[in-house]
Amino acid sequence: MLRRPGFIYFDIDDTLLDHSSAQRAALQDVREAHPALQQASFEELSRVYAQHNHRLWHAYSLGQIDRHALQRHRFEDTFAELGLGVSSPEAVGREYMQAYRRHWRWIPGAKAALKALSQSFRIGFITNGFSETQKKKVADFGLEALAGPVIISEDVGYLKPSPEIFAYAEAQSGAGAGDILYVGDNLVSDIRGGRSAGWQTAWYAPQHTAEENGEASFVFRNFEVLQARLLSG
Ligand SMILES: [Mg+2]
Numbered sequence: 671m672l673r674r675p676g677f678i679y680f681d682i683d684d685t686l687l688d689h690s691s692a693q694r695a696a697l698q699d700v701r702e703a704h705p706a707l708q709q710a711s712f713e714e715l716s717r718v719y720a721q722h723n724h725r726l727w728h729a730y731s732l733g734q735i736d737r738h739a740l741q742r743h744r745f746e747d748t749f750a751e752l753g754l755g756v757s758s759p760e761a762v763g764r765e766y767m768q769a770y771r772r773h774w775r776w777i778p779g780a781k782a783a784l785k786a787l788s789q790s791f792r793i794g795f796i797t798n799g800f801s802e803t804q805k806k807k808v809a810d811f812g813l814e815a816l817a818g819p820v821i822i823s824e825d826v827g828y829l830k831p832s833p834e835i836f837a838y839a840e841a842q843s844g845a846g847a848g849d850i851l852y853v854g855d856n857l858v859s860d861i862r863g864g865r866s867a868g869w870q871t872a873w874y875a876p877q878h879t880a881e882e883n884g885e886a887s888f889v890f891r892n893f894e895v896l897q898a899r900l901l902s903g
Contacts, residue, residue: 679853685874831862847868
């Protein structure tokens with residue numbers, strides 16, 4: 671059951687902007703540019719990279735490694751595991767980030783919904799990611815013009831679902847916990863994180879089925895539905 675919120679925070683990656691497709695397209699670009707990477711199939715490269723990226727993000731979230739180590743090792747470790755002789759994994763990592771930025775796109779319907787909602791609600795963003803990258807997304811997509819606080823995990827020093835980042839965001843919003851709605855795609859970092867903070871949550875779950883809907887205050891598969899629900903009162 672969703673009550674009318676006083677403040678809405680949005681996640682960015684895979685909620686407003688299509689991070690997963692950009693990541694895939696960027697990997698395809700670097701594979702095409704480096705013949706050494708073509709010794710592995712794209713699916714293989716993609717699968718092994720995802721495993722190392724996930725593992726290293728977890729170590730980063732625990733403060734065990736810094737972002738430079740994360741950015742270097744996700745490629746170095748992938749190439750080592752696949753036995754690919756790449757002379758400069760660091761250069762591939764830099765090219766990957768440039769390609770990733772070229773492929774950013776809105777999630778369908780998100781831009782219109784965000785614009786409409788920003789006329790009736792105070793809005794902000796909370797995102798796990800690198801400060802430089804996420805600030806560029808905010809600038810490129812005009813998010814700042816629509817919103818108040820933009821909260822990036824690297825700046826705060828805590829990643830979602832840590833309670834600290836939600837407490838920080840709550841203080842920045844000027845709203846009480848029960849008055850905040852968090853809209854995100856990730857069941858753990860967004861929905862459980864927001865719920866633990868005492869916030870309402872709206873889960874953007876385009877792939878999921880009704881049986882998995884128990885934990886969020888509201889579940890939606892497309893942004894027109896969220897927009898209609900929030901603007902109907
Ligand atoms: Mg997300």
